[in-house]
Amino acid sequence: MxxxxxxxxxxxxxxxxxxxxxxxxxxxxxxxxxxxxxxxxKPLKTLSTxxxxxxxxxxxxxxxxxxxxxxxxxxxxxxxxxxxxxxxxxxxxxxxxxREKAAVYSSVTNKKNLGKARAYLKKHKRTFHRVWQHFKVNPYVITAILLIETRFGTATGRSxxxxxxxxxxxxxxxxxxxxxxxxxxxxxxxxxxxxxxxxxxxxxxxxxxEIPALFEIAQKRKIDIFRIKGSYAGAFGIPQFLPTSYLKFGYDGNKDGIISLFNEIDAIWSVANYLSSYGWKDSAPLTLQKKVIWHYNHSQPYVDTVIKVAELLKNY
Structure with missing residues (x-):
């Protein structure tokens, strides 16, 4: 007031x-x-109050x-x-x-997961091409993130x-x-x-x-706030955005008037928008690319795994 x-x-x-x-x-x-x-x-000497x-x-x-x-x-x-x-x-x-241990991501680069990633690249080839033309973010780093986050939407969380x-x-x-x-x-x-x-x-x-942002999302989308499900950490959708990231970087890739992170097309565009907004450039030095990915997840093992998967997909 x-x-x-x-x-x-x-x-x-x-x-x-x-x-x-x-x-x-x-x-x-x-x-x-x-x-x-x-x-x-008030001096912090006790928590007796x-x-x-x-x-x-x-x-x-x-x-x-x-x-x-x-x-x-x-x-x-x-x-x-x-x-x-x-x-x-x-x-x-x-x-x-x-501190997050690198072992958490040890299974990401196995043969099965890399096979799924290559199939995903092929399935969304046209979308990735449009995304690259608009944001100049390559498909390999986007695919790597979506693989690591939710195995391309197969594990978005039920919390x-x-x-x-x-x-x-x-x-x-x-x-x-x-x-x-x-x-x-x-x-x-x-x-x-x-x-x-x-x-x-x-x-x-x-x-x-993230809490006011979540209330804003529920109000704008006219959905029951309790029905928004995600990971144990509170992230949701295929790319596992937090509510503030959804509001800032969510992108209506399929042009249906709704930004849904549970839609594959919107998810791809949203990740590209996120990386682009933090300064991603395919031509940038590796150190700068890692800094951009760090914004997505403050974990060095995570950053290293994204780079590794992207390179494996690119050089296949």
């Missing part, structure tokens, strides 16, 4: 405050919310409060997060310095995207920070509370924007 002042300036009102009053009856929670949203300062949980929100109080502060409709938030279709919030365990992303977006919930601190402290006595909080805030910064 905006209040227009006589001098022409506008003051944005903290719209989530109304939701807090409706959902939360204890002042201590409102104060804790103010701390976490940056309106108050607990959220005054509203049972109807099934543990999602922290996330709902932040979303309300960002002007997501309070009625919709309460309807969604109090629904029995939304699992209760459970602790989101994380590592301070996660609720809303649930999976909401979990990650709630990483900095005080109770979740405390849970991880106790767990990680047992594993490594050198771990500090600030270490855990810093990592939790990094995860929140990474995943929180």
């Amino acid at each position: 905006l209040i227009t002042m006589q001098n022409g300036f506008q003051l944005r009102v903290f719209s989530g405050f109304l939701l807090i009053l409706l959902l939360i009856s204890k002042l201590t929670f409102a104060e804790e919310v103010a701390v976490r949203l940056g309106f108050q300062k 607990k959220l005054a949980r509203n049972p109807s929100l099934r543990g999602w109080d922290y996330l709902v409060t932040k979303l309300a502060a960002d002007n997501i409709n309070p009625y919709i938030l309460r309807k969604v997060y109090s629904s029995r279709r939304m699992p209760r919030f459970k602790p989101v365990e994380f590592k301070l310095k996660p 609720s995207v809303l649930h999976r992303l909401s979990r990650m977006a709630s990483a900095a919930d005080p109770d979740n920070i405390e849970h991880n601190y106790r767990k990680l402290k047992k594993e490594d006595p050198a771990v500090t509370l600030n270490d855990v909080r810093k990592r939790a805030l990094e995860l929140e910064e990474m995943f929180y924007p």
Whole structure:
């Protein structure tokens, strides 16, 4: 909500405050919310201050409060997060310095998968040609990504995207920070509370924007937000985009008026649009091409596998 002042300036009102009053009856929670949203300062020495949980929100109080502060409709938030279709919030365990192992991608380059990739290139030859003319992104790197992500749409995931992303977006919930601190402290006595909080805030910064984006997609497409299914990590469709990537890079390749990442043509065009937007050039040095792929997935083993598969397909 905006209040227009006589001098022409506008003051944005903290719209989530109304939701807090409706959902939360204890002042201590409102104060804790103010701390976490940056309106108050408080030294991080202990996590003894607990959220005054509203049972109807099934543990999602922290996330709902932040979303309300960002002007997501309070009625919709309460309807969604109090629904029995939304699992209760459970602790989101994380590592301070996660690293993906190359072994995860060891089967990608086997004979069977490369055979499927070559068949895919042949099947969509015309589409890949049009894509290259428009975006100047070669078919091999696109095919490599689609192979690695979902085996060309045969494994897009059955998890609720809303649930999976909401979990990650709630990483900095005080109770979740405390849970991880106790767990990680047992594993490594050198771990500090600030270490855990810093990592939790990094995860929140990474995943929180995906929730408003997902609500926007559901509204624009007029679909039930609970029916959007994807991977355990919250990505969806053949190319496994996150909601913000769908909104930025989703492309209506088949010109039917609908951008569907579950449509092969749209998926191919969308990946090309993504790579092109980050500066992909077939003539660029390998180091620069790897940086572009890194935007798609922040994993060096992933980047190396994409390059390897693309080269194998190109030189076949």
